[in-house]
Amino acid sequence: MLLEKLSNACGISGYEDEVRDILRRELQEHVDEMWIDTMGSLMVRKGTGPISVMLDAHMDEVGFLVGAILDDGYVKLKKVGGLDDRVLPGRQVWLTQKRIPGVIGAKAWHLTSPDERGKVIPFDQMYVDLGCKTRQEVLDLGIEPGEPVYFATTFERYSDKVVKGKAFDDRVGCTIVATILQAFSHPGLTIYGSFSVQEEVGLRGAKVAAYNLNPDLALALEGTGSANGAGVDPFDTITNLGDGPAISLMDAAGFPNLQVWEQLVKLAQESGIRYQHRRLITGGTNSGGIALQRAGIPACTIAVPCRYIHTNASLLNLDDLQGAVSLVDHFLTSLEKGDFRP
Amino acid sequence: MVDVATHLADLTRASSITGRERAVADLLRRQWASLVDEAKRDRLGNFIGLKRGENSATELRSLPFPGPEQQSRPGARPPGPPKIMAAAHIDSIGGMVTAIEPGGFLRFTTVGGVDRRLLMAQEVEVHGARIIPGLVGSKPPHMTTPEERSKLLPPEQLYIDTGLSEAEVKALVSLGAPVLPRYEFRQLQGERVSSRYMDNRAGVATLAVALAELQHLKHTADFYAVGTVGEEFGGLPGATTSTFEIKPDIGIAVDVTFAKHPGSEEDSFPLGGGPTIGVGPNCTPRLAKLLRQIAADLGIHYELEVMPGPSGTDAWAMQVVRGGVATGIISIPLRYMHTPVETVDLADIRAAGRLLANFVARIDSAFVEGLTCC
Numbered sequence: 001m002l003l004e005k006l007s008n009a010c011g012i013s014g015y016e017d018e019v020r021d022i023l024r025r026e027l028q029e030h031v032d033e034m035w036i037d038t039m040g041s042l043m044v045r046k047g048t049g050p051i052s053v054m055l056d057a058h059m060d061e062v063g064f065l066v067g068a069i070l071d072d073g074y075v076k077l078k079k080v081g082g083l084d085d086r087v088l089p090g091r092q093v094w095l096t097q098k099r100i101p102g103v104i105g106a107k108a109w110h111l112t113s114p115d116e117r118g119k120v121i122p123f124d125q126m127y128v129d130l131g132c133k134t135r136q137e138v139l140d141l142g143i144e145p146g147e148p149v150y151f152a153t154t155f156e157r158y159s160d161k162v163v164k165g166k167a168f169d170d171r172v173g174c175t176i177v178a179t180i181l182q183a184f185s186h187p188g189l190t191i192y193g194s195f196s197v198q199e200e201v202g203l204r205g206a207k208v209a210a211y212n213l214n215p216d217l218a219l220a221l222e223g224t225g226s227a228n229g230a231g232v233d234p235f236d237t238i239t240n241l242g243d244g245p246a247i248s249l250m251d252a253a254g255f256p257n258l259q260v261w262e263q264l265v266k267l268a269q270e271s272g273i274r275y276q277h278r279r280l281i282t283g284g285t286n287s288g289g290i291a292l293q294r295a296g297i298p299a300c301t302i303a304v305p306c307r308y309i310h311t312n313a314s315l316l317n318l319d320d321l322q323g324a325v326s327l328v329d330h331f332l333t334s335l336e337k338g339d340f341r342p
Numbered sequence: 343m344v345d346v347a348t349h350l351a352d353l354t355r356a357s358s359i360t361g362r363e364r365a366v367a368d369l370l371r372r373q374w375a376s377l378v379d380e381a382k383r384d385r386l387g388n389f390i391g392l393k394r395g396e397n398s399a400t401e402l403r404s405l406p407f408p409g410p411e412q413q414s415r416p417g418a419r420p421p422g423p424p425k426i427m428a429a430a431h432i433d434s435i436g437g438m439v440t441a442i443e444p445g446g447f448l449r450f451t452t453v454g455g456v457d458r459r460l461l462m463a464q465e466v467e468v469h470g471a472r473i474i475p476g477l478v479g480s481k482p483p484h485m486t487t488p489e490e491r492s493k494l495l496p497p498e499q500l501y502i503d504t505g506l507s508e509a510e511v512k513a514l515v516s517l518g519a520p521v522l523p524r525y526e527f528r529q530l531q532g533e534r535v536s537s538r539y540m541d542n543r544a545g546v547a548t549l550a551v552a553l554a555e556l557q558h559l560k561h562t563a564d565f566y567a568v569g570t571v572g573e574e575f576g577g578l579p580g581a582t583t584s585t586f587e588i589k590p591d592i593g594i595a596v597d598v599t600f601a602k603h604p605g606s607e608e609d610s611f612p613l614g615g616g617p618t619i620g621v622g623p624n625c626t627p628r629l630a631k632l633l634r635q636i637a638a639d640l641g642i643h644y645e646l647e648v649m650p651g652p653s654g655t656d657a658w659a660m661q662v663v664r665g666g667v668a669t670g671i672i673s674i675p676l677r678y679m680h681t682p683v684e685t686v687d688l689a690d691i692r693a694a695g696r697l698l699a700n701f702v703a704r705i706d707s708a709f710v711e712g713l714t715c716c
Contacts, residue, residue: 074604084491090460090681092525092536101528103536107606108679109457110654120492121459125605129677129685131530133614141531153465158475162505164465229479230447230501307503311463313477315505 007165012063019059042195049189054215057173058199064149073132081200092152102128151312173221188336203289210290218299220287226305239305244274245324248301253288257298353543359436366432377553389569406587424563427590430545431573437521446508454574470515476504523682533688540684545596551695581656585663591710595657601675614687617694620671622649629670
């Protein structure tokens with residue numbers, strides 16, 4: 001499964017090459033043109049139709065960089081992207097793309113004071129233990145400050161529908177865009193697949209990509225938060241896992257183009273695709289960055305709900321993923337038929 | 343010889359929350375078949391393996407051994423070879439399912455000293471009709487306030503998300519189902535390995551090393567390698583009852599202790615610096631002295647672990663069973679105790695196993711008679 005390959009691949013912001021290589025191999029035979037821009041984003045083109053659409057998904061994930069390497073062989077970390085300190089201690093990690101195993105330890109609970117015991121371990125007290133005894137041993141493994149560090153989480157199927165993995169934000173978006181390019185044909189359009197870098201550190205890859213591609217309109221495909229767990233107020237769940245893709249009303253990076261948004265909702269309703277809206281406006285997505293390029297580009301975000309996003313492991317429902325693919329395909333068909341003009 | 347890394351990896355895979363240790367006892371009966379002369383699982387669930395001393399005709403079916411219920415006087419020891427028991431607990435911390443919520447989310451209670459600072463987003467496995475993987479649920483950071491992110495949620499407010507429907511969960515999971523951390527055994531650099539349940543599989547592996555060494559060492563004492571249940575619960579039930587059954591002259595607890603790392607300097611010992619030998623009221627001075635002497639003879643580096651009161655090991659119970667037992671404590675340094683990434687150095691386990699085996703080989707009737715001599 002493509003999502004599995006992409007989830008298991010390692011690619012924090014700025015080190016997306018493993019993900020890019022997988023996508024290049026997957027898409028080679030399905031697109032007309034393929035190039036890599038100056039930032040490292042993978043751009044593909046399929047078709048030469050009169051209307052151009054940019055389908056964006058970011059390749060990067062949250063993780064860490066190697067910070068200071070201590071004299072006694074421990075490695076300090078720098079966060080890349082938004083990570084909750086509470087989910088970090090006690091996790092296994094991979095250092096560098098060679099996947100050298102390490103662990104983020106914590107002082108034995110027995111030795112903590114009653115006060116410490118009830119508190120979140122501060123990030124500046126965390127480090128990675130690789131089993132090395134000296135700084136030199138770490139350096140000899142090829143680990144230097146600035147090398148990437150990943151959660152050591154392996155993709156897994158929990159049930160027919162629900163899967164677990166790291167980096168679903170936004171390998172699920174990459175999967176949707178790649179699937180559209182592989183499985184469907186829209187000769188009336190020029191479809192640009194934009195697999196962008198550095199979303200997690202400020203939507204940076206997509207901005208440059210949108211400027212270069214200058215499309216007539218854009219969709220950003222995303223993984224978004226979902227919190228329909230036990231004891232959460234229904235209004236507070238952001239999105240519900242299994243209730244279909246979310247068509248975003250607004251997020252921290254901007255508003256969707258209202259015409260595009262309305263068309264997506266209409267198509268979902270007409271074709272019986274289950275969808276939902278995101279009941280939370282924080283968290284930015286690439287469509288906000290894309291929308292402000294050049295003289296403005298109509299854009300909207302479609303997102304697949306992921307529970308426990310931005311942690312070591314999250315869950316998503318494959319029906320939601322399929323729903324998003326189907327919605328994008330219907331949207332492209334309507335553009336092609338001229339039902340809708342941006 | 344025992345391949346310690348492989349044996350440890352097998353042991354950490356076995357399920358064993360306190361009260362449900364059978365998988366480990368069964369694994370030991372299989373994997374130690376060639377290391378012991380006889381083995382059994384006792385009434386409480388302890389694993390008891392016997393490696394007979396030279397010329398000994400002891401049989402496990404005579405357990406529990408009868409004996410005087412009062413403190414032995416000098417010379418009052420019943421006839422027969424000296425009996426040495428080494429105990430390593432085979433239970434481990436975890437959780438138990440307490441409720442199935444609408445939507446199929448599982449509420450759980452912790453078993454043993456689970457560190458709640460690490461629970462959020464932890465991968466777990468629920469042992470129901472099959473092993474069901476899951477995640478400990480938490481709100482995403484996007485919708486929590488900075489204030490909330492600095493607070494820990496009590497286990498009652500967390501839940502396990504298996505991704506399954508409520509109906510599926512109800513068909514597979516019953517209340518009380520064990521919950522285990524789900525972390526792979528990983529070889530780190532050098533001889534260091536990290537996994538769940540090194541506390542106290544490191545101790546169990548030490549017993550395996552000792553048994554393997556004893557295949558080549560002459561010993562007159564009967565050696566009982568015991569995997570005790572219930573240690574993490576408190577009250578040391580397995581150590582208490584197995585010591586009662588065996589009625590040893592000498593009881594050695596083999597457990598883990600804290601290894602040094604940044605933030606853990608006090609009462610912590612160097613990882614890879616050899617086992618610790620306990621000293622204090624729970625450690626009979628003559629045994630501690632002999633253990634130190636043997637370590638020195640073998641060139642095994644060790645650290646002294648000062649234990650001013652309860653040792654937190656099975657020895658605390660063993661010492662006061664029936665009329666009292668001479669006790670010693672050997673511990674393996676371990677980093678990040680009670681997290682899913684407990685880390686040990688294989689060299690420490692090998693050294694501790696050698697130390698224990700040579701200790702057993704050194705014990706004769708005269709020594710144990712001397713233990714009760716004034």
